[in-house]
Amino acid sequence: SQQGEEDPQALSIQEGENATMNCSYKTSINNLQWYRQNSGRGLVHLILIRSNEREKHSGRLRVTLDTSKKSSSLLITASRAADTASYFCATDLGTPLVFGKGTRLSVIA
Amino acid sequence: NAGVTQTPKFQVLKTGQSMTLQCAQDMNHEYMSWYRQDPGMGLRLIHYSVGAGITDQGEVPNGYNVSRSTTEDFPLRLLSAAPSQTSVYFCASSYSGSQETQYFGPGTRLLVL
Numbered sequence: 001s002q003q004g005e006e007d008p009q010a011l012s013i014q015e016g017e018n019a020t021m022n023c024s025y026k027t028s029i030n031n032l033q034w035y036r037q038n039s040g041r042g043l044v045h046l047i048l049i050r051s052n053e054r055e056k057h058s059g060r061l062r063v064t065l066d067t068s069k070k071s072s073s074l075l076i077t078a079s080r081a082a083d084t085a086s087y088f089c090a091t092d093l094g095t096p097l098v099f100g101k102g103t104r105l106s107v108i109a
Numbered sequence: 110n111a112g113v114t115q116t117p118k119f120q121v122l123k124t125g126q127s128m129t130l131q132c133a134q135d136m137n138h139e140y141m142s143w144y145r146q147d148p149g150m151g152l153r154l155i156h157y158s159v160g161a162g163i164t165d166q167g168e169v170p171n172g173y174n175v176s177r178s179t180t181e182d183f184p185l186r187l188l189s190a191a192p193s194q195t196s197v198y199f200c201a202s203s204y205s206g207s208q209e210t211q212y213f214g215p216g217t218r219l220l221v222l
Contacts, residue, residue: 030208042113042199042213043152088151090211096142096167097207101151 004032004089004100012106019076021103023089024069030092032065032072037086037102046074046087081109110135113214115200121220122190130185130217132200138212140203141183145169145196146216152199158183159206190221 007022023032031050035043047063049056049072055064062075076083084107090097116131134141142157144167154167158177172194174186183202187194197218201211 033210035211035213040216042215043201043211044213045210048210092208094208096154096157097211098154098168099144099152101149 004091004098006087006089006100006103008103009101010104010106012108013079015079015081015107015109017079019079019083019105019107021074021087021105023072023074023100025072025089025091026070027093028067030094033090033092033097034061034063034072034074035088035090035099037088039085043088076105079105079107081107083107112136113200113202113212115198115214115217117217118215119218119220121222122187123222124191126190128187128190130187130198130200130219132183132185132214133181134183134200134202134212135181136202136204136212137180138202138204139180140206140209141177142167142201142207142211143173143175143183143185144199144201145194146199147196155185155198187219190219192221195219195221 004023004025033048034046037043049065060077065072086102088102090099113134139160143155144152153169156175158164200214203209
């Protein structure tokens with residue numbers, strides 16, 4: 001069963017705009033991870049945020065975690081055409097990672 | 110390092126045939142797992158292994174077998190292929206468990222006719 005659910009399912013923005021994706025989950029977690037998947041390729045790890053952390057940054061990426069609301073967000077600033085991909089959140093409950101269904105991001109040049 | 114490698118990249122099977130999807134990693138990772146990805150379904154865990162000789166079932170294990178005789182290799186066997194097993198299969202590994210960054214292979218596209 002799906003633990004994390006991303007929202008929106010699809011997002012289309014212009015190059016240079018910011019993109020925000022959300023992930024909601026149902027039960028307490030140890031950590032939450034975000035991955036990117038380019039079309040036809042394997043997943044690539046972006047950021048891991050632990051349950052005792054509230055925000056992490058990596059380059060143009062910012063991830064927040066609100067354990068009281070059981071939600072996380074991924075912000076991509078100043079998006080580029082190369083950011084076009086699917087983005088997945090994955091939750092660690094102390095068992096193997098459970099992935100959401102993903103958000104498809106299209107960045108239009 | 111080659112990272113996580115998967116073979117074949119693409120395979121067509123007839124219903125009832127068996128085959129093995131290969132997965133290997135050269136990072137000395139203890140933890141390996143197999144996922145399948147279907148349109149609109151995200152990734153679903155099939156089987157995982159926390160080390161050589163130890164395997165366990167994931168969310169969708171029926172119709173699949175695994176073994177882990179070495180740290181490097183984690184093959185996935187389809188015993189009698191069914192059209193419902195048409196999917197893209199991904200192998201992933203990490204140093205010690207799901208609490209860490211997972212490294213994914215490029216995937217195997219399987220079509221069962």
